[in-house]
Structure formats: structure tokens, C-alpha cells
Amino acid sequence: MKKAFRYLFSFFVFVASLGIYMSNRIMYMKKKDEQLIIQRESDAGRLNLDTFNRLPKRDVLIDSPFGYSLKAVLIEPHRTNRYVIICHGVTENKTNSIKYMDLFLERGFNAIIYDHRRHGESGGRTTSYGHFEKFDLKAVVDWLKMTKGNDLLLGIHGESMGAATMLLYAGMLEDGADFYIADCPFSDFKEQLAYRIKAELKFYPRFFLPVADLFVRMRQKYSLGEVSPISVIENIANPILFIHSEKDDFILPTMTQNLYERKKGPKELFLASNGVHAQSLNENKEAYETAIDAFLVNHVFKLQS
Template structure:
């Protein structure tokens, strides 16, 4: 009897330890320090504070449907109806979006950069890898259309979690942008977590994921299975440019290849030769820009006169 009780106690302790450890790492993932991001982008020559400050811009605080404020900046150097929204990756903030913004400013677009929930200056208590973030993105799109009118040529660019968020948003209720650029998205969170658990925790995913998912449903009110861009990709009718580095070992390029294969209608794939996760632009700048130009000209109908 004592042996049985001891085994039951150990089992419950193990389940609670795994459940809380897993969900804490997921929900409260350690974010990069703002100064680290700021200095990194300056030192790499991707962010020039004086040039950025000289751009016509306005700060915006956009109400999330979950009650907190999403902090954004609207940058408008052009008298144009072309707008791009940039969604950053997990642990980053909107400073990381500036390098992508610059590509589109050079191509005659205005831009919105913003902080995801629980990142940068935005509110929100947990990170959900696109599940709740997609509703915040909808709030940003709705705010922009209210401010600038409905007749916009609108694109959305997302990196990593931002790309997954964008795809989930586009396949949710409305294919509301005119084009999308998905840079190194995962195809579904379950497979991504399997990959990370095997690689980082050295534990069997078949043991960890059911426990972790149960605790996630209890603590943050959604399931890992809910975060699946590939399950909604066939509901996105507007053009998508898929981008991934071939050497990415964090989110595998095969995930983007699966998304590309399942997407119906206009689409394009750029697999960068160099760079690891979220480094396609940094390590392949010419190829990245050429892919964007080809995509915009072929699938969006824009002739690009770069400045």
C-alpha cells in the first residue's frame, strides 16, 4: 500500500513538474533585452536612429480585444495608399522590424511596426505564438483602415512567430490584406514543439506534449493544436511569398515548403542559401530584395522603382 501511494505521489509530482515547467517556458519565454536589440541592429548597420527619427511618423496605442494596449508606430514618408504592416518574431520587438520596413519604404510603401503582446511596450501577460496575437494583428489592420480609409494596397510581412501570426490571421475570418510575406514560419506549433523538445530537452515528446497541452489549456485557455497555420493556409486566397533559410535548424525549412505546397493560388518561394533562423535578409540581402521585387511585380502587379 505504501509503495502504491509513493508511486502515485511521484507520478503526480512528475505530471505537475512537467506541466508547469513546459507551460512556463512557453507562456513566459525569455525575451531579448531592448538595449541588446537596439545595439545589435545599430552595430549591424540595419538601424540608423537619426535617419529613423527624421521620418514622418506617429505613435499609436491600439486597443487589443483582450484589454491591453498594442504599441505601434505609423511611418508615412509617402503620399501613397501603399502600406505594409511588419510583425516581428518571438523575443524581439518592433526595432527588429525596422530593417524590413526600410525595404518597403524604399519601394514606395508607408509602414506600421508594432510590438506583439508581452513584447516591447505592448501589454499582455503571455505569449501564445499566434493564437491570441492574430486578434491583435486584426486590431492593427482595423485601426489602419479606420485611420486611412478602406482603399489601401495593404501587405503584411511577418518573421517567425510574426509570420505564423499573419497566416493564422489571414485564414481566420477574412483574407484582409492584398499580399503576405511569410519569413520562416512554422507550419504548426505541435510539430515545432516536438522538434524543440527532442533537440533541447532531450525528452520524449510523446510524454511531454500531452501533459503540457493539458496545463496550457488550463492556464492559458487554448490548445497547441489551435496554432496551426497549415490548417488555414487553403483559406488564404491572396498572394503569399514564402521565405526560409536552408540552414535554419530552429524552424526547419521543410515547414515552409509544406506551407508553400498546400497554398492554393498565387504564391512564390524563396529559399535562401545562407543564414540560420530569421537571418535570410541579413545574410542574403540581394536575393531577399530580388525575391520581393519579383513577387510584387508578378503577383501584386506593382512595377518597383527602388529609391
């Protein structure tokens, strides 16, 4: 009896240790250093700090519904009601959004770049890959409309986790922007985690994933299964441009293809030939811009005509 109890106790200790380890990896993914991001983007010619610093802009603190502040920058070089919000990926921050912002500034839009919770200069203790972040994005959209009025032509561009966040926001019967550009999103977080667990940790996900989900539920009060853009994609009525690199082996391009196929109504798909994860713009700049221009002409600018 004592031996059986020891085995049972050891099993529970193992499961608890595993659950804490797995949920910690999910909740506290290591972020990139701010200076590393600045140096990387500057060295690649995607960031000119002097040019950025000369833009007409102002820093903004936007209240999250979860009690912390979101650090944002409102950039307004144009007298227009066209705005775009840029959502960065996990481990990155708003500096990484500048290259996407520049594309839209060149096309006559003003922009907001901001740090997701637990990233950059924003508050928040944990990362939830879109679950809590979608409500923060709603706060940014609401702030912009309250500040600039409801008569906006508004777009949202997201990269990786930022793209998933954007789709989750739009899919919760919000659809608060006029158009969306989803660059390399995952379609379902549990499916993505299972793929990464097998690829990185060499674990069999069928056992480890339920343990991770259980501990995230206990610690953060949501299920990994709720972080599923594909489950809400049919709620999004407004146009979406889906983008993914064909050679992406971190989030597979089939996830974007599945989202594209499930989406009803106006949509476009651009599969970039070069680059791995989140490198579609960096490695295919001309084709990326062409895809955006065609999308804007075919689905967006006609909204103001």
C-alpha cells in the same frame, strides 16, 4: 495500499511539476533586452537611429480585444495608399522590424511596426505564438483601415512567430490584406515544439508534449494544436511570398515548403542560400530584395493597374 498511494501521489506531483515547467517555458519565453536589439541592429548596419528618428511618424496605442494596448509606430513618408504592417518574431520587438520596414519604404510604401503582446511596449502577460496574437494583428489591420480608409493596397510581412501569426490571421477567413510575406514561419506549433524539445532538452516528446498541452489548456484556454498555420493555409486566397533559409536548423525549411505546397492560388517561394533562422535578409540582402520585387511586380502592383 499506502505504498501504492505514495507512488500515485509522487506521479501526480511529477506530472504537475513537469506541466508547470513546460507551460511556463512556452508562455514566458525569455525576451531579448531592448538595448541589446538596438546595439545588434546598429552594429550590423541595419539600423540608423538618426535616420529613423527623422522619418515622419507617430506613436499609436491600439486596443487589443484582450484588454491591453499594443504599442505601434505609423511611419508615413509617402503620399500613397500603399501600406505594410511588419510582425516581429518571438523574443524580439518592433526595433527588429525596422530593417524590413526600410525595404518597403524604399518601394513607396508607408508602414506600421508594432510590438506583439508581452513584447516591447505592448501589454499582455503571456506569449501564445500566434493564437492570441492573430486577434491583435486583426486589431492593427482594423485600426489602419478605420484611420486611412478601406481603399488601401495593404501587405503584411512577418518573421518567424510573426509570420505564423500573420498566416493564422489571414487563414481565419479574414484574409484582410492584399498580400503576405511569410519569412521562416513554423507550419504547426506542436510539431515545432516536438522538434525543439528533442533538440534542446533531449526529452522524448511523445510524453512531454501532451503534458505541456494539458497545462496550456488549463492555464490559457487554448490548445497547442490550434496554433497551426498549415491547417488554415488553404483559406488564404491572396498572394503569399514564402521565404526561408536553407540552413535554418531552428525552424526547418521543410515547414515553409509544406506551407507553400498546400497554399492554393498565387504564391512564390524563395529559399535563401545563406544564414540560419531569421537571417535570410541579413545574409542574402540582394537576393531577398530581388525576390520581393519580383513578387510585387507579378502579384501585387497589378492589383492597382
